[in-house]
Amino acid sequence: MKRLLLMWSALLALVGCGSAQTKAPDPAVSPAYATLLRTMYKNTVPTVSAAELAQLRQQRPALTLLDTRTAAEYNVSHLAGARFVDYDAFSPAAVRDLPREQPVVVYCSVGVRSERIGEQLRALGFRDVRNLYGGIFQWANEARPLVDAHGPTQRVHPYSALWGAWLTRGEKAYN
DSSP: OHHHHHHHHHHHHHHTTTOOOSSOOOTTSOHHHHHHHHHHOOOOSOEEOHHHHHHHHHHOTTOEEEEOSOHHHHHHOBOTTOEEOOGGGOOGGGGTTSOTTSOEEEEOSSSHHHHHHHHHHHHTTOSSEEEETTHHHHHHHTTOOEEETTEEEOEEOOSSHHHHTTOOSSEEOOO
16 A cells, blocks of 8 residues: 555656645655645645644634535534635635635645635635645644544544545544
8 A cells, every 4th residue: 555655646746747836845744745735736825834824823813714625524623713614615705704814724635625715715805825735634644633513533534535545643534
């Protein structure tokens, strides 16, 4: 399995050779995961690492977190204080009440869906939008806190068996 993942990562690296990266890879992210992300991100929304986000949350309590996954994923776990905005049903009405000058961090499982929502937010006039690099998977992989409706949890929705391979910590839970 590990060999297959390494071969897949190498193939993805070749496909993504022309991809621009806005900053150096986060050393907390596995090289294989960083390679995957490099091939998938369009780099249209600046990223923030899990460590940077943890620090930002302490410095700026008014920071808005938007979870762009499905309701099933959000219900398994999310970052404390995150607001659910369904990727599949996103509309400007979902963020109508948010000030455009307030910093916003979007996230999903790995950061692809949230990057698309981040693009839409920027088009709507939000000035400071960032995408959580590696998504909730990287947040969990760094053993950072997650919650569900009952409080702290170690459970994380893996999206699918294929994508769940990138989730190396936490309890994989589909519901």
